[in-house]
Amino acid sequence: MILVLNNLLNPGELASIRSALGPQAPWIAGASSAGGQAVTQKDNQQLAQDSALAQSLQERLLQAVQADPLFFSAALPRKIFNPLFNRYGGPSNHYGPHIDGAILHSKHTGERVRTDLSCTVFLSDPGDYDGGELTVHDTYGTKSIKLPAGSAVLYPGTSLHEVRPVTRGQRLASFFWIQSMVRLDEHRRLLFDLDMNLLKLRQQHGETAETTALTGTYHNLLRMWADT
Numbered sequence: 001m002i003l004v005l006n007n008l009l010n011p012g013e014l015a016s017i018r019s020a021l022g023p024q025a026p027w028i029a030g031a032s033s034a035g036g037q038a039v040t041q042k043d044n045q046q047l048a049q050d051s052a053l054a055q056s057l058q059e060r061l062l063q064a065v066q067a068d069p070l071f072f073s074a075a076l077p078r079k080i081f082n083p084l085f086n087r088y089g090g091p092s093n094h095y096g097p098h099i100d101g102a103i104l105h106s107k108h109t110g111e112r113v114r115t116d117l118s119c120t121v122f123l124s125d126p127g128d129y130d131g132g133e134l135t136v137h138d139t140y141g142t143k144s145i146k147l148p149a150g151s152a153v154l155y156p157g158t159s160l161h162e163v164r165p166v167t168r169g170q171r172l173a174s175f176f177w178i179q180s181m182v183r184l185d186e187h188r189r190l191l192f193d194l195d196m197n198l199l200k201l202r203q204q205h206g207e208t209a210e211t212t213a214l215t216g217t218y219h220n221l222l223r224m225w226a227d228t
């Protein structure tokens with residue numbers, strides 16, 4: 001499932017994050033943090049993870065994402081690998097097709113995180129750069145994603161994906177991985193659909209015997225599939 005999360009950051013927050021990510025920020029070559037096959041494909045810049053700036057921006061990003069109920073319902077997060085920040089433009093402008101490593105080790109928390117889902121938060125206005133689409137190839141076909149600043153996309157970690165070359169301007173984004181309480185994308189999808197439709201049924205009819213029973217089904221499926 002690919003899901004767009006709209007307006008996670010307001011214009012004031014975006015302006016402040018973008019100015020913190022200016023040329024003075026501690027940018028390093030993105031390839032320094034890629035492993036295996038990905039390193040040959042990665043040509044962008046990344047904010048030094050251990051910098052004080054990265055740590056303060058990570059907290060702001062996580063707060064904004066976790067305040068969105070759609071994020072919780074779709075991802076059912078158990079662990080989040082700390083958000084990273086990247087910049088595409090000039091000679092370092094793309095990240096060719098790759099699959100992210102299955103298990104990441106966070107220096108920040110010392111934890112291992114299984115990358116069930118990926119999330120990219122777009123920070124630049126799409127009118128300010130050309131190219132830079134996040135392209136996700138999966139069994140349902142290929143999808144090209146370029147969102148308004150402040151919006152995000154959630155997609156399965158199992159997907160082959162790439163960031164197309166930025167041919168004008170600069171693309172700033174944040175991205176992170178989520179280990180879900182529910183390992184399989186198909187299971188998360190069923191739970192998400194059930195949750196969203198229960199929400200609509202409640203809005204239309206209030207609480208009924210049927211919504212109560214289906215909420216029970218939701219929780220019984222979650223109990224069957226979730227690890228905490």
Ligand code: NI
Pocket residue numbers: 098099100161
């Ligand atoms: Ni990737």
